[in-house]
Amino acid sequence: MSEDRLQKIMAAAGVASRRACEDLMVAGRVQVDGQVVTELGTKVDPDKVEITVDGQPIKQPKRHVYYKVYKPRGVLSDIGGDTRGRQTVADLLPEDARRVFPVGRLDLISEGMVLLTDDGALANRLTHPRYEHPKIYYVLVQKMPTMLALENLRTGVDLPTGRTQPCKVNVAKTLPEGLVLDEGVAKGVWLRIVLREGKKRQIRHMTAAVGYPTQRLVRWAIGPVTVEGVKPGEYRALTGTEVGSLKEMISGKGSESPPMPESARPRTQPNRGGPSTRYGASTGRDDERGRGNEFAKGKDKYKAKDKDDTGSKPRGDAKRDTKDDGKFGPRGKDGRKRTGSGPKSGGGGRGGQK
Structure with missing residues (x-):
């Protein structure tokens, strides 16, 4: 075995914590081949020397092969x-x-x-x-x-x-x-x-x-x-x-296996004609929501593209035109603005049915 710091060797042998082993050395209670050692930086090879604490040899930990x-x-x-x-x-x-x-x-x-x-x-x-x-x-x-x-x-x-x-x-x-x-x-x-x-x-x-x-x-x-x-x-x-x-x-702290070589990795297939579920590809449902007009077909595709190019905001973000609010809003017999989509006669929409 190669040389190592004396207090580290003592701690590995179960004498005490490394800090406590340093205190033992400073107190003059540690000997190497019969000589008191107090210098904390001392390095020794435990296979070649005898280390004692208060005159008792320390037991070296077993080194596995x-x-x-x-x-x-x-x-x-x-x-x-x-x-x-x-x-x-x-x-x-x-x-x-x-x-x-x-x-x-x-x-x-x-x-x-x-x-x-x-x-x-x-x-x-x-x-x-x-x-x-x-x-x-x-x-x-x-x-x-x-x-x-x-x-x-x-x-x-x-x-x-x-x-x-x-x-x-x-x-x-x-x-x-x-x-x-x-x-x-x-x-x-x-x-x-x-x-x-x-x-x-x-x-x-x-x-x-x-x-x-x-x-x-x-x-x-x-x-x-x-x-x-x-x-x-x-x-x-x-x-x-x-x-x-x-x-x-x-x-549980390290890697469980070596990296897979390139030759053993599954090869993904090119996407031909639409979304695929092979090799973990998306089914397309969530992607359609995010891409919007990308999946439009025929003339609708180009109409949708032109509409996007105008820079208009989505309907949810559009500002209400308060000037025309009263002109076009459908109203009931009592003069209040109707908010339902039911028939105009008979007192309004579904809420009035019995």
Whole structure:
């Protein structure tokens, strides 16, 4: 571990708050390798020195390890139980790696990213169905699915284990640049699927249910962390930024997934001949109110345009001409001005009917 300020190290070890740790240092109660340290700017490496407070060594907080592994097909992601001598993702790590467990398992014939860590709290938040954190997959099918099949995948598919939750499904024109595939089936159509649940072999069951069985399945990302740049069968320790992004996601403060590549984004269609509801376009009702004469037809369109060009105000804003008010206003027998639109005889409009 690199050097850090002494009071920060003490606070991280649970001695006291950082300000209280500074007070302990100033009071001469803190020693580093037997030497009293009172200078607040002192930096040390806790892995190389012994820090004591009132003669008692402080306990260093456990530092977790985080790896991302590209699991090839044919390698087990489950490292517990009887593996029958088969290779597991743990076998891909160095021999001196700590005891870790997988986050986000994949079946034997699937491939892609698996996280390995000894951070139980983080692993639980990432895998528990209640939290519904997203995982991104690229799924190969034989041919282009119909619009109905894609919509069924998005809205939910009935499986023996129950109906699947809605998910994001798009046709991917190309794969992400950082995704490195080994040999295998590559001909067909790639779908980009984002799931927030993780039932056993769920994607394979979903695509088969709509008539397009999965030919190949690759997990690209867990939350905001991708397998970019890691080749099949290799691993890499997560950077501090990647670990931080996962922790921010589970706390609800950070992004839940990496940006969608341009190749996977749905393409909007040009508007030909009127409003469309495709890809979230307006139905036109509210737009007609705002644009007014834009939707007028034929001669009325040009009449409406000429009327707008005169600069006249809408009827609600027009000023009343008080001079002609008495000349043209219809009146009843009692001489009062009629305001209703009913018949003139018999005492006035609808209010007089019995």
